[in-house]
Amino acid sequence: MARELQHGATIWDVARRAGVSITTVSHSLNGKGNISQATRERVRAVAAEMGYVADAMARGLRSSKMNAIGLVFRSLDSLGNYGPNGVDVFMKLAGAAASETLNRNLGLMLVPDLSRGPLPPFSMSLDGYIVFAPHLDDPVVALLEKRGIPYVTWDRDPGRPDFRNWVAHNDAASTRTVLDHLAAAGARSIAYVGGTDRNAWNFDCEAAYVAWCLETGAEPRIYHVPERDGVEGGQEVGGRILADGLPGAVFCLTGRHASGAAQALQERGVRIPGDLLVCTGSDSEHSRQHKPPISALDVDIPAAAAALVQRLCEVMEGASEPEPVLLAARFLHRKSTSPVKGRTKPRPGS
Amino acid sequence: MARELQHGATIWDVARRAGVSITTVSHSLNGKGNISQATRERVRAVAAEMGYVADAMARGLRSSKMNAIGLVFRSLDSLGNYGPNGVDVFMKLAGAAASETLNRNLGLMLVPDLSRGPLPPFSMSLDGYIVFAPHLDDPVVALLEKRGIPYVTWDRDPGRPDFRNWVAHNDAASTRTVLDHLAAAGARSIAYVGGTDRNAWNFDCEAAYVAWCLETGAEPRIYHVPERDGVEGGQEVGGRILADGLPGAVFCLTGRHASGAAQALQERGVRIPGDLLVCTGSDSEHSRQHKPPISALDVDIPAAAAALVQRLCEVMEGASEPEPVLLAARFLHRKSTSPVKGRTKPRPGS
DNA sequence: GTACGGAACAAAAACGTTTTTGTGTAGCTG
């Protein structure tokens, strides 16, 4: 009994103590089979009293369901660093996904990178995967595909237009929202600063920017900064932008680039929002804490996590692939893009 | 063959194709048993060609090793919110722990909260746990203890002085470092702002503060703000501190409180570091991005993760419990605690 | 020539479930 109460209480122990067979125990606990209500309740009581929890591996082996899914951050992998400052989207998503999976009684496993090194022992047994921001020809996606493991992605897979199990923001619409907002706030020309990762976010936002310029007759000014360069990369591009002639506004996809660029420009005398509007496509501590706070597109993380897990569960249950899920990003209007009365001419540079 | 190459290649398939028994396959791949070198290599080649990976659950069932550990953030649980802004320690630690466990071919599972709701199916089968910041009489710790599941904690368990499998900063020493630094920078009186979670961090830092005051003859001024109140809580306590008379320095344990307090005080005309020095016990985006940047104690996250995983592995292998691991926090000296020449008298308040 | 021993492998048990199939009893029908 002492033994039973601790670590290894098995279905046999419960059966013996309840005076029934293991079949009856299993059926009672899982609400299956044909068991009288009285027996069912008695067995449940005994199991609860013993603190019996079915061994996850035995159950998984039998039913070939692991009851856990994997989460892999491709963009973090490409950063080569699992603790980049200010990329708090990841933690939020991991946390939100964890509580979302818990609601469905699933576990969530963090899997750094499947494409290099020996495979973590569990990785190929998981029931499904959430792949965050797959890049072009992503080997992780290829592996999952080859193994026939269900997966969903955040952001579409840029190389596989036929794949539809993804959830993302409507990047084209969001980009337009930002650009329209900047134009309405008085910006004549708008520079665009994107990243260099070859993922859909970068592709789609840039395409939307180019299209918007075409429509409005604006001259596109596009800069690229590697994601991994972070705030320093933003500072550097700020210098380049100033050297090329100050535009009316800058739209930086990542919050760290926006913060760095704004900082570099402010240090050289550019007033924000007086001389220049700044906006970012990805809210973070950097944009919130900047002086002035930088307007941003914001991900509704819980909604994203919910949609991803929901879709993954559907896929795991073999649902026919419906349309991708498009979420709307919220636009957070902050001081950095407030129209200023009596707007002055840009002072430094051009 | 087509079947074998995809999802369900089992040890039988490998055995059949290699013309041996499953025993031989198992032994060959695991480097056990008495197998001729030639056979061993042939089997390995066949397995590799078929992309065979032993089923984690079958293996786990047999060897009662899950090859995965759980990570549970108690302080996040108490925040009731898995995406708190600026608490980036968590993501960093999760990421660092994930890559650390991967190096040992272990999986890392995120487990939100074991003490409420139905248990996640896997939680009781994991090989071990890392519990981040357990609080007093923590039910999660109690559960693990009852189940006999090995675990280590970040921060000691405040209610169990005999438990020694923990890794933490030397909070007493760190607190002294900060206070000495503030005093050396010219602060006569130093106010202390702690959290309300009943964990070792709060207890030990406050105790060290009190002891330091006793030694130096300073008058203790202690404030408490709930962790969950974040920046707003910091702003509120900033007002209280001002009302009670401006001290020479404020030491806020959490970065969000520090940022809020500094902000509230600055808005009321207090100059930092001119009139007041501010320092925090936990670096975050808030402290880094504040104007001026706030001095902080910084966790070496990769080192912490490495120590935790290392210790957990030792415990899982049944090592006799050695001493706890004490890491040194780095002190990041920033503008907010720079001595100012010709220090002025505090202006507002007292 | 029988006995012994080791090398190289195979057979079978075990891990703890879930699920399929079996079994016995009771009640009902004709």
Place this chain on the structure above:
DNA sequence: CAGCTACACAAAAACGTTTTTGTTCCGTAC
């Protein structure tokens, strides 16, 4: 009362490994 059904439960198979125990073959010692 034979035969059928429904009910409540038990026995056994299966899941894919690892590990323990066998088995075969062959060389060598007595």
